[in-house]
Amino acid sequence: MAINKLPFGRYHVIDSLLSKGERVKTSEIQRAILYELQIKVSSKTINNDLNDMRDSKALGYFAPIEKDLSKKAYYYSDPDYTIKAFGLKDADINALQFYANTINQYKDYEVFKDFATAIEKILAVLAGSKGAPGIQKTRSIVQTERTPLITGGHLIPKIVEAINTKYVIAFKYQKFDDEKVKEVKLQPYLLKEDRHLWYVLGKNHKGHLITYALDRIKDFTISNDKFLPDDFDFEDYFKYSFGITVTDEVPVNTVLSFTPFQGKYIKALPIHPTQKILLDNDQELRISVEVKPAYEFYEKILGYGANVRVISPPEIVSDLKERLKQALNLYK
Known part of the structure; x- marks a missing residue:
């Protein structure tokens, strides 16, 4: 998930630091965000967040953020100010909780861990905020269909990388109804989930579009061979x-x-x-x-x-x- 899609969590971390009445450096804010949200951010992102909290009409915080030039640190000129008075509305919290519960079914897949963890961290930060709306901690009010962890799920980020960088992937593959193990080289085009199983679709050396189940892939590698992908309409294909x-x-x-x-x-x-x-x-x-x-x-x-x-x-x-x-x- 792109960092710029998680601004409110960063705003609350910044607010919790500045509302203590101390001078806070950019590096300290970066460390706090990394600890609280498990997200690495640049100093430029922090500066943009501070400017948005102070000047953005859309946010409406108009936070009294000042900079101590001698210490190169930031502080609230009004010691009683906090954005918790604005905070996230109940609807915003409910939306985050719903999303967290929905994506939680994929939390055991490496590629989805950062998504779920980041949202959980944001909710944890808000739960500890005095001005935050009530957050349900003791019971689950949304329950989604559980997805079992399927063999081959660890290949998802590697295949995504190969698709994005346009590198051929190589692996061994064995069908359920075939004792023979095939050596496969594939130009990967698409990852698709169907009934809790993951598949990679791509073209072989003959240019034929073929589907392989991730749970039957062994000895996976990303080769050094680049490929030029075709413009393929998978919506029409399926x-x-x-x-x-x-x-x-x-x-x-x-x-x-x-x-x-x-x-x-x-x-x-x-x-x-x-x-x-x-x-x-x-x-x-x-x-x-x-x-x-x-x-x-x-x-x-x-x-x-x-x-x-x-x-x-x-x-x-x-x-x-x-x-x-x-x-x-x-x-x-």
Whole structure:
């Protein structure tokens, strides 16, 4: 997260130092921010923060910050002043708490640790401020879906680096259904999460776009080979997908009929961006989706059990019948 996106935490650290009535040097402010927020900032950033606290109409602090030229340090000319009288509003605190709880599910991934820690530090600083709004400490009022730590998560920052710097990555890869280990060289284009698993998409030496799961990657390295990336539209690439799998097939218009009760959920949370409502009455909710049917699509539809019926096309109906027969055979 860019430093300039965390100004309020810095303002409160600066305020806590200056409100003690002492002269404070820029280096002391830097150390305090590093300790409180675990963020390294430049002296230029500190000077900008001091100017903003003093002069910014948008902030409205108009803090009485003066500089002691002899000591090259800053202080409040009004010893009773504090920005805690302005502070963050309840809505601001709630937004930070919500964001912290949301991103907390990824805290075990190295690349996300700084994000979560920085927000937690800001909330901790505000919690200790006399003028801060009430912050819930004893109970959680927002609970998000928990994401298990997946093997390969430590590769995320390295792959991000390779994508940004346009370097080819190399690794060993083994599919779940293949005993053979492949040596792979890949031009990385995109990191994508799907159902709590992470994938890297890129082009091989033949120029083919391929997807690899991070949990199956071994001996990862960033090579010294640079590449010139193509302009690739991944939004369009995944347009007809229900997950990470994208086939070469032509998209199929698929019509689904849901029970009225299940239909309420489908309307509240559409199952696909291409979803269109064809019929909505007391008997059914009928929708259509444009899809390249793959494993994730069938898994999704089968998950609705008796609450959905595929009307068309015939080939998908046939595939689903076969899968249901195979499932029934497990209970014979």
